[in-house]
Amino acid sequence: MKITILGPAHPYRGGLASIMEIMARTFLRRGDEVLIRTFTLQYPSLLFPGKSQTVTTPPPADLHITRCVHTVNPFNWWRVGRQIRRDRPDFVLLKYWTPFMAPCFGTIARLARRNGHTKVLCQIDNVEPHEHHLTDRIFNRYFLRTVDGFVYMSEQVHRELEAYTRAPALFSPHPLFENFGERVPRAEACTCLGFDPALRYVLFFGLIRDYKGLDLLLDAWAELKRSGRTEGRRLVVAGEFYTAREPYLKRIADHGLQDEVLLHDRFIPDADVKYYFSAADFVVQPYKTATQSGVTQIAYQFCTPMVVTRVGGLAEIVPDGRVGYVCPPTAEGVAAAIDRMYEGDTLERFRQNCAIERRRFSWEEMCSRITELYRTVAAQQQ
Known part of the structure; x- marks a missing residue:
């Protein structure tokens, strides 16, 4: 399969980037073609509470990572979405953990799936954020309703997800780091x-x-x-x-x-x-x-x-x-x-x-569930 992963990856630091990179390696071992599209800007500095968003280590040589997504530039969302639409991956896999990402991810997803071939899948960490804002529900609706299928990692997330969408959703526990x-x-x-x-x-x-x-x-x-x-x-x-x-x-x-x-x-x-x-x-x-x-x-x-x-x-x-x-x-x-x-x-x-x-808790199991989800979605939309 041809897969585009959209989310944090090198040079961005932390557990989310590690997750996306490990999943990419797991799909590669299974014989899939994988491209990671990550951020040129993840959070504006005014909104980031930590000291640094990135690391200075060299990029992993075994992964194809392209920095192309600017989370607060709508013109960029259109360019990236149209590029993915032209690339025609079998599915785009997004990592979703905060409604802040919803306008960017939702726009890219809508454009990517217009080719009639690409499915939009999401490994979802949170629906309702731990720290709430007035725009959370509006942003969640914009993104979640454009996704073809979800993999969730706790029943609480599944219950919250059902308030927004009835798209297929499969459980797979968080794998080991x-x-x-x-x-x-x-x-x-x-x-x-x-x-x-x-x-x-x-x-x-x-x-x-x-x-x-x-x-x-x-x-x-x-x-x-x-x-x-x-x-x-x-x-x-x-x-x-x-x-x-x-x-x-x-x-x-x-x-x-x-x-x-x-x-x-x-x-x-x-x-x-x-x-x-x-x-x-x-x-x-x-x-x-x-x-x-x-x-x-x-x-x-x-x-x-x-x-x-x-x-x-x-x-x-x-x-x-x-x-x-x-x-x-x-x-x-x-x-x-x-x-x-x-x-x-x-x-x-x-x-x-x-x-x-x-x-x-294995990455192989997580990627198997994502593949199963893709096949379910593709069969339903034929």
Whole structure:
């Protein structure tokens, strides 16, 4: 098949770019022809909360990546859409995670499918965004109603999607992030990060946004500290702030946690991710809202147990009491789950179970579902 992938890719950084590149490689291994069309501009600098959107590493030599999409230039959308229409791929695969992309993606999709051959498929992360804006529903309708079929990764997303469209939709769980490598010995990981191997580490990982509940985790840690249950342990917060930093620093200071919270508040390069997950006893995702999360799949990649809150689709991916604990999205709930992780042989048992559970998260399965979706859509439209 001839496939155009439209979304983040090199030189754009982060998990979304990794996902699109890994899917492209998987389709290539299956014998498909794949072109990735990525951005010349993804977010205007005024709308981007981080320090940098791109990396300086060389582009991957095994992928055909073209930078051609400008998300805020309607004339560019017409040019790209017409080009894809002329190229006549069997399908365009888009990654959709925010309504901000809807005007751009929706216009390109409408133009591309006018050739009567190309289908528009979407791997969808979110329908309703975590941080809401007045234009969300208008933008969602514009994009979602032009898509021929969807692959979703949580039932919450599927339910939200059905409010906009009845296009075919198939479930496939978020695959593992194999691009981060394999687990390394804990001592090696601690050395690389400058950690004291005599201490135990609990990890909060990823971009820091308010909905991810770092405040709940800090309150939970303070509760554990007051009862003397953090001795010999440290909380590692590894990720760049995409929200105001000061309220979190104040919370740390107010709770007297300066010596117990290791704040690595920066973008974590791909090459360093394995050290954080190999050094940590477990990772905590104290989210207040969620659909699914790439952090759980990184944890599975490194067989790192998890504490997650009972929101969105997190509990679908993290079986409670098997690879971690699912708890209420409260400081008390998170504190209790952290405490339980250190009981008996829990951590070792959960690590072993992670190695079993991870087998169901494969990129081959994801690409098979996308191919199945394409065939379903093509058959319906004949």
